[in-house]
Amino acid sequence: MEAQDVEFVSRVVAEGFFYSLEHVVGKSRLGCMGWALRTSRLGTAECFVDKVCVATEYRGRGIGKALVERAETAARERGCTCKISLLFLHLLAYGHEMPQKHVQYSCTLHLLGALVAFARGRITPLRKSGTPGTEPGPLQIRNMEEQDVDFVGRMLVETFSDKFEHAVGKSRMEGAVQQNTKMYGRSKDVWHRYLVAVYEGRPAGVMALKFHGETTEVDFQCGEACSYLGCCGTCGLFWLGAYTENVNIRAGQCYLDHIGVDADFRGKGIGKILLDRADFEARQRECKSIFLWVKQSNRAVRLYERQGYVVTHPFGGCFARCTTGSSEWYNMEKQL
Numbered sequence: 001m002e003a004q005d006v007e008f009v010s011r012v013v014a015e016g017f018f019y020s021l022e023h024v025v026g027k028s029r030l031g032c033m034g035w036a037l038r039t040s041r042l043g044t045a046e047c048f049v050d051k052v053c054v055a056t057e058y059r060g061r062g063i064g065k066a067l068v069e070r071a072e073t074a075a076r077e078r079g080c081t082c083k084i085s086l087l088f089l090h091l092l093a094y095g096h097e098m099p100q101k102h103v104q105y106s107c108t109l110h111l112l113g114a115l116v117a118f119a120r121g122r123i124t125p126l127r128k129s130g131t132p133g134t135e136p137g138p139l140q141i142r143n144m145e146e147q148d149v150d151f152v153g154r155m156l157v158e159t160f161s162d163k164f165e166h167a168v169g170k171s172r173m174e175g176a177v178q179q180n181t182k183m184y185g186r187s188k189d190v191w192h193r194y195l196v197a198v199y200e201g202r203p204a205g206v207m208a209l210k211f212h213g214e215t216t217e218v219d220f221q222c223g224e225a226c227s228y229l230g231c232c233g234t235c236g237l238f239w240l241g242a243y244t245e246n247v248n249i250r251a252g253q254c255y256l257d258h259i260g261v262d263a264d265f266r267g268k269g270i271g272k273i274l275l276d277r278a279d280f281e282a283r284q285r286e287c288k289s290i291f292l293w294v295k296q297s298n299r300a301v302r303l304y305e306r307q308g309y310v311v312t313h314p315f316g317g318c319f320a321r322c323t324t325g326s327s328e329w330y331n332m333e334k335q336l
């Protein structure tokens with residue numbers, strides 16, 4: 001959709017539907033379509049087609065079908081593997097499995113079909129312009145508070161256990177948790193950077209975002225670290241920080257510093273909603289892009305790709321291996 005299409009889209013949508021359009025796919029000015037990707041509770045990627053409508057004067061020429069096929073292509077490109085749910089199809093036709101092609105598309109809003117589909121939990125409404133992680137439901141995302149210090153301290157060590165093990169040694173992992181917790185407890189200046197995901201009342205995940213010009217760092221104290229980790233462990237941790245904190249964040253960029261979901265809560269879509277929230281926060285700060293570092297072998301790369309991140313360049317080398325334990329990293333970035 002382009003600026004020149006606003007009037008047309010408003011008219012066509014108003015003709016056919018009662019609610020507002022979130023996003024329009026397709027350059028054709030003959031029809032329009034809103035769509036969104038979501039992750040189901042099982043973690044399978046689905047695409048939800050929001051509005052398919054064709055101007056009355058052009059109906060019956062296969063334009064609606066072409067738009068829905070375009071949605072299928074876009075959904076596949078985004079890694080959707082499951083189904084496309086269409087709100088507006090006749091009752092028996094919704095829940096179209098992507099490989100099949102026999103669904104009769106209809107541009108008519110079928111309210112009954114929509115209600116039944118909602119009731120069966122087959123489709124989920126688009127998240128409108130609200131803040132991801134604040135809608136009613138089991139998951140809430142909020143800023144870090146005093147009560148989260150223990151959780152954040154432990155989560156960051158457990159989530160990045162491979163890096164921590166490399167830095168401090170396997171036998172000192174519990175010491176690393178203690179040291180991290182102490183450090184976050186007194187580093188109130190950085191709490192605003194951390195968002196905590198709470199699932200059914202229990203802290204389940206954490207994410208940190210950093211913006212251009214932010215220089216405040218956690219209050220790392222060598223003496224304290226030594227008492228928990230010994231000299232070698234402290235030295236390892238110091239160099240790990242020296243490498244991972246040396247990130248150049250340009251104006252208009254947001255850096256996704258950490259993201260982790262507790263192992264008990266993985267695969268429920270929490271990571272995805274945290275990433276949606278990261279996009280939202282970055283846009284609020286008028287960022288044009290958001291980026292992160294991830295180990296090339298990390299399964300999370302798939303999640304980032306589904307969310308629209310692309311690998312801008314691989315990096316690593318000897319210093320990366322010495323400090324983080326891996327020499328193969330990706331810089332991934334998403335345009336907002």
Ligand SMILES: CC(C)(COP(=O)(O)OP(=O)(O)OC[C@H]1O[C@@H](n2cnc3c(N)ncnc32)[C@H](O)[C@@H]1OP(=O)(O)O)[C@@H](O)C(=O)NCCC(=O)NCCS
Nearest residue numbers: 159259260261266267268269270271272294299300302303
């Ligand atoms: C990556 C992570 C934050 C995703 O959170 P989540 O709530 O499990 O994510 P969702 O349910 O929204 O999405 C599932 C996707 O998460 C990723 N994922 C799931 N378990 C994972 C794990 N143990 N390690 C890494 N990524 C994982 C996968 O990409 C998965 O998609 P797939 O099933 O197609 O492979 C979470 O799994 C995690 O904390 N992993 C360990 C820490 C980590 O690797 N963080 C990223 C560092 S850059």
